[in-house]
């Protein structure tokens with residue numbers, strides 16, 4: 001059984017009904033991975049809370065502060081399977097914090113989603129109790145306040161220790177060499193996690209937060225089974241980029257057959273392989289009318305996949321481009337890296353600035369513009385400007401028709417940079433010389449005008 005989507009109304013910023021489509025694994029790497037991005041305070045952790053609330057055995061109380069007044073102070077969370085059965089969690093009709101489950105052929109005891117919060121520290125000293133996976137899920141309730149410690153995790157450690165080889169072998173895929181560790185009881189009766197680094201011993205308090213965070217994440221994976229569902233809020237916390245890369249690989253591997261959802265601020269957790277093989281990418285945005293969820297459409301992903309097949313342009317969807325998932329609005333698309341470099345040079349020389357951010361190193365040729373724009377549109381970007389060369393005027397007319405809400409302009413020359421004649425190409429009179437030092441004076445008026453036009457578009461609230 002797989003889940004198809006979750007609908008959320010009334011929880012925190014969710015003033016009206018929003019739907020998150022959940023990736024369904026098909027055996028391919030990353031196919032079951034759903035990645036949620038979006039600025040701070042846009043609603044990512046609220047989605048995590050929705051999953052946690054609906055996976056409890058008993059209907060949770062939903063505190064006043066979590067309920068959206070615009071949605072009538074009421075909450076509805078509805079989880080659908082791919083078979084169209086569903087489980088709904090609603091606040092009771094008479095108002096207040098209490099909730100009730102409605103089962104439409106999906107029994108609440110079968111919904112077993114392991115949710116891991118972003119706050120993953122735990123007290124270095126703990127009591128003894130051993131929780132299996134199911135107990136861990138059932139006992140993970142929606143905390144009254146956020147930011148509580150993950151003090152139930154040590155109960156998992158007692159269980160993991162019985163199965164340490166399996167756990168360590170998964171752990172080593174992220175951190176390489178695993179330090180030897182075991183649970184120790186201090187003379188006062190308290191238990192603690194003891195690490196042995198080549199004969200130097202210390203407890204979890206003396207261990208980096210990154211390692212402990214990886215412990216809690218690996219724990220969600222190592223004893224999981226096919227079709228299990230796991231939600232990890234911000235897996236990247238405290239992790240060095242190289243470990244983030246390895247952790248993503250591990251998550252991609254597991255998501256061949258499991259539904260894994262993560263929210264993230266890290267471009268290292270964006271995988272095109274995943275997106276192209278059926279993985280989902282969603283972006284939450286806090287708008288005037290509340291939190292919205294935007295999602296990349298399958299059709300758009302298919303078109304983007306053709307871009308990656310161009311071996312000469314690996315950077316179009318590279319790490320710089322992935323930054324796009326983490327930018328606020330006001331995006332500037334240009335044809336290639338020269339445009340990014342030289343348009344910025346011109347800004348510098350004219351002592352001007354553009355109130356937007358360049359997309360990566362350009363879109364890799366004007367004819368890719370529509371594909372990149374469609375991706376940004378799917379993800380809910382409201383303000384996009386494409387600046388193309390003068391010889392692309394015909395394309396601009398087409399693009400403007402396709403995307404009337406965005407702005408398309410062209411520079412007054414056929415290339416940003418002046419180029420000498422070569423055997424294959426005629427000379428080009430550009431906006432700026434090869435060294436990026438002198439602007440072609442005849443175009444200064446046009447350039448200033450173009451930059452003003454772009455900034456006016458960005459400033460105008462539609």
Ligand SMILES: Nc1ncnc2c1ncn2[C@@H]1O[C@H](COP(=O)(O)OP(=O)(O)O)[C@@H](O)[C@H]1O
Pocket residue numbers: 011012013014038039040041042043044045046047064065066067068069284286
């Ligand atoms: N009761 C509420 N009514 C309306 N908005 C709320 C309520 N509680 C929280 N919010 C809003 O929800 C957002 C918090 O979302 P959160 O899921 O924590 O974001 P993220 O994880 O993306 O940083 C904030 O913008 C906050 O203003």
Ligand SMILES: [Mg+2]
Pocket residue numbers: 044045046118
């Ligand atoms: Mg959050």
